[in-house]
Amino acid sequence: MAGSERIFLQAIRRYCAGHGIAVEIRSGGWLIAMRRGATCRFAFGYDIGLNSAIAHRLANDKSAAGEALSLAQVPCVPHHLFLNPSLGVHVAGTAWHDAMLALLAQNPQGVVVKPNEGTSGRAVFKVTNRNELDRAMTEVFSSSLGLVIAPYVEIEDEVRVILLEGRPMIVYRKERPSVTGDGVHTLHELATAAGHGRQLRELEARETKNVLAKGERRILNWRHNLDAGAEPVLMDDGEVRAACVKLAADAxxxxxxxxxxxxxxxxxxxxxxxxxNSGVMMEALAKLHPELVHATYDAALDRVFGED
Structure with a gap:
């Protein structure tokens, strides 16, 4: 088994090997056929095949998901949809740019621009002025049929809840990379010594030259994405975990x-x-808790094949 193979694929191989299920890999590992007798089930990307088509589409469409949650009165961060103008005025309309500027004006703290579909924090931009908005818009529209604009909010904590039929399988915090000052070294020196040098590109150059006061904690990235350097930290039972699970189950x-x-x-x-997210990706978590990841995929695959 190749060391670079995705944990998702490794988990499927392992499960199928233990349950007499033949596995056939196509499309560079993104399409997986699982056969047992006359039964054939497919996994695609990180979607294991348990979700209905409409649930999958709603989850993968940030704007539509937000609208559905609002209809159900589930608290959520709003995402305003803008279709790519290359689709034509009959689809994208003519006032889309003015509407973007209006949203920016309504949110003086800034907005976040990102593809309407997609994960891992790619092509996600924090925008505070018109020039930044136009650059972000151009970047996202170069590869996406639609983008969403959400108000920038100061996120105090971000938690991921992985649910299977309403039951929490894994709950973890996304802990962003940070450094603590010693009153001697600059932010750049502290981040480099801690192995967070690549996070400095998120900050202005003059800011990295500042000496942090002793005991001062500085978060290095405004994004909580695991691909952006955040670390998954499992949550213990308690009120906070219970509140997160309840909200996720409602969603x-x-x-x-x-x-x-x-x-x-x-x-x-x-x-x-x-x-x-309809596709359950646990690559980063598997580096720390592989047994938990495999157990979660095993439980999902039990449902796929009708096991107890």
């Missing part, structure tokens, strides 16, 4: 999704849903 119920990872954030002391 899953609102769109009728069976197996999903749901990101919830705390803003001004209140929890709300940020995103729902």
């Amino acid at each position: 899953a119920s609102a769109i009728g999704i069976t197996f999903a990872s749901i990101d919830v954030v705390r803003v001004d002391g209140a929890w709300r849903v940020l995103e729902i």
Whole structure:
């Protein structure tokens, strides 16, 4: 088995080997056929095949998911949809740019621009002025049919809840990279020594030259994405975990999704849903807790093949 093979694929191979299920890999590992007798089930990308088509589409569409959650009165971060103008005025309309500028004006703290579909924090931009908005818009529209604009909010905490049929399988915080000052070294020196040098590109150059006061903690990235350097930290039982699970379960119920990872954030002391992901990706978590990841995929595959 190749060391670079995705944990998702490794988990499927291992499960199928133990249950007499033949596995056939196509499309460079992104399409997986699982056969047992006359039964054939497919996994695609990180979607294991438990979710309905409409639930999958709602989850993968940030704007539609937000609308569905609002209809169900589930607290969420709003995502305003803008279609690529290359689709034509009959689809994208003519006032889309003015509407973008209006949203920016309504949110003086800034907005976040990102593809309407997609994960891992790619092509996600924090925007505070028109020039930044136009650059972000151009970048996202170069590879996406639609983008969403959400108000920038100071996220105090972000938690991912992985649910299977409403049951929390894994709950973890996304802990962003940070350094603590010693009153001697600059932010650049502290981050480099801690192995967070690549995070400095998120900051202005003059800021990295500042000496941090002793005991001062500085978070290096405004994004909580695991691909952006955040670390998954499992949560213990308690009120906070219970609140996150309850909110995630309400969100899953609102769109009728069976197996999903749901990101919830705390803003001004209140929890709300940020995103729902139909494809359950646990590559970063598997480096720390492989047994937990395999157990979760095993439980999902039991449902796929009708096991108890």
